[in-house]
Amino acid sequence: MSSPPPRKHVGVFVFPFASHTAPMLTIVRKIAAPAPDVLFSFFGTKTSNGQVFPKDAAGGQGNVRSCYVDDGLPEGFVPSGNPLELIELFLKAVPANFYEAIEAAEKAVGVKISCLITDAFLWFGAEMAREKAVPWIPVWFSGSRSLLAHVHTDLIRETLGSEEPEDSDQMLDFIPCLVSVRSKDLPWEVIRMNPTLQFSIMMDKMARSLPKANAVVVNSFDELDPFATLQLEKHLKKVLNVGPISVLSTRTETVAEAPPPPTADPHGCIQWLNKQPPASVVYISFGSVITPLPGEVMALAEALDEAAVPFLWSFRGDPKEHLPSEFVARSTMAEGCLDSKSKMVPWAPQLDVLRHGSVGAFLTHCGWNSLLECFTGGVPAIMRPFFGDQKMNCRYMESVMRVGIGLEGGKITKAGAVAALRRVLLENEGKEMRGRMGPLKEMVARALAGGGSSSKNLESLVEMVTE
CATH class of the missing domain: 3.40.50.2000 (Glycogen Phosphorylase B;)
Incomplete structure (x- = not known):
């Protein structure tokens, strides 16, 4: 007897490079655990998904399904060793590869996508969600202040002008919460867009797309930088701090039928x-x-x-x-x-x-x-x-x-x-730093505990995605 189709079908789009795939899977597992009748199709490349799903669970785990998108590499491709080369080739294949993959997933499952969760980098999630009339929830894996800089991309470029701000000590005192930042501290893609680089184009489009999101998930916690969150909420519909993501529980209940991984320390x-x-x-x-x-x-x-x-x-x-x-x-x-x-x-x-x-x-x-x-x-x-x-x-x-x-x-x-x-x-300076770190350590523990800010925001995220 075949099992009934899932109540909802959530599409998850991964930016399959650096340290983006694993934390996205952590978030999805936390959402999936209390919603066993919702299917999550996790779209990454064969390489990126292979790094986070156990080899004996290549098709996924529980209600999290591993799905592949084309990595954009030509047949017979031999990498040069430059990681940016792989990113550029992948980005030339988007968004067509994701459109193709999601259509195949919908056909295989028999249920249309009801929500899109994407890496914030993947700006085209806004357009796809609009076409499908479903919510779009991008995930930003860095901090609130760097996100704030991207949201203010146009203002920063207009204010800094056409000089060489990469080496400038000019302060960003025209943006609340970034007054201590110098122009030379900014990511280069905020300062100017390079039309010859797909990565630069992607970040430029991301900055303009994020205000369309139903909510933006951020890898932080409310108590760390409340002023930055307040500033973000002036430009984004909703901000959900659910971090630190790497510290989120990996106990058995995070994924149906998945045993908890042991704490590995092979080198003592x-x-x-x-x-x-x-x-x-x-x-x-x-x-x-x-x-x-x-x-x-x-x-x-x-x-x-x-x-x-x-x-x-x-x-x-x-x-x-x-x-x-x-x-x-x-x-x-x-x-x-x-x-x-x-x-x-x-x-x-x-x-x-x-x-x-x-x-x-x-x-x-x-x-x-x-x-x-x-x-x-x-x-x-x-x-x-x-x-x-x-x-x-x-x-x-x-x-x-x-x-x-x-x-x-x-x-x-x-x-x-x-x-x-x-x-x-x-020296005493280090002792003072460790003293200031003490309250921050306690803040993290409180945010992740039951009833804490990150736990509550995660509950809100689960409701948005599954209800």
Whole structure:
């Protein structure tokens, strides 16, 4: 006997690059759990979906269905190693690939789409939702202030003019809540649109489309930046802060029939941290995409030797290709050796690491998700931003929240890194930052608890999507 068709059919569109797919799946699972009679078709590329769905659940899990869209790569394509190349080819295929995929899904399920949840980048969700007469709910995976900058794209360009604002210290004092931001802190796609780059075109169209959304979901929590949320609500119909998304529960009830994943620590990071003094360790990670230039990697290694502070370094790639052999040998001892004051691993359970009492600083690329995890663990940041919203995030942490410091000159040098490590780990300034982090850590816990702001906003999101 065949099962009845789902009561509703929700389409979920993923931007299948960087760290966008996994948090989108987290949100969808949280919405799907209390609505087992609603089907969620999760549209990503074969590669991106394959990274987040278990191999034994390639078709999806419970009422979350894995669906593929064309990645735009020509037959026989050989990547050059430039990640922007893959993004540009994918964006040339949109929105046609999503239209084609959603038509196939509707035919296969036998139920038309009742709601569209998309990555905020995918601006065409506004037009598709209008055509189908369904709600459009984009998800912004960064913070409120960077979203506010994008919403004000036209005003920023008109005010800054045609100069070279990328290197300017001009303050954005003409936008409430962004008065501490300098023009050089802005994402380049806010400053000007490059008509030769699909990514730039996408961000430009996104800024103009978001006011059409029924609600915009933001990876933040109400208590963190209420003034920014208030400013966003002047331009958007509804703002729902549901973060930090990476901290949302992954217990069994988040997905029907899906067992909770165990907390993995294959390289013994927590066991090693247990042997270190309180607030003494700097944890180092530049995320899943960024690798600093070789000169900066070497400068950081020299600074760690000079500062002589314990460190845990989550290192992407082969450290032997970038660092002196003796440095690597000291930091990659055999598993189970806990006496070393340094440890390099290919991967670390970041949230668990940042919650550990031995960690006193986080040297980070300043991605928003990493900073939210700083708040969750109560750990100050040492920041080396690279692109996108990262410079704005750095400015926010340093000048507004006063719970982090940017590296001098915006790059890693031996002298600058030594100074930053000592300031945060060894001097009173670091203790004061950790003191300011304490209330933020408590705010995160309250927001995610039952009856907390993020929990309530998530409940509102569930109602919008499923009722």
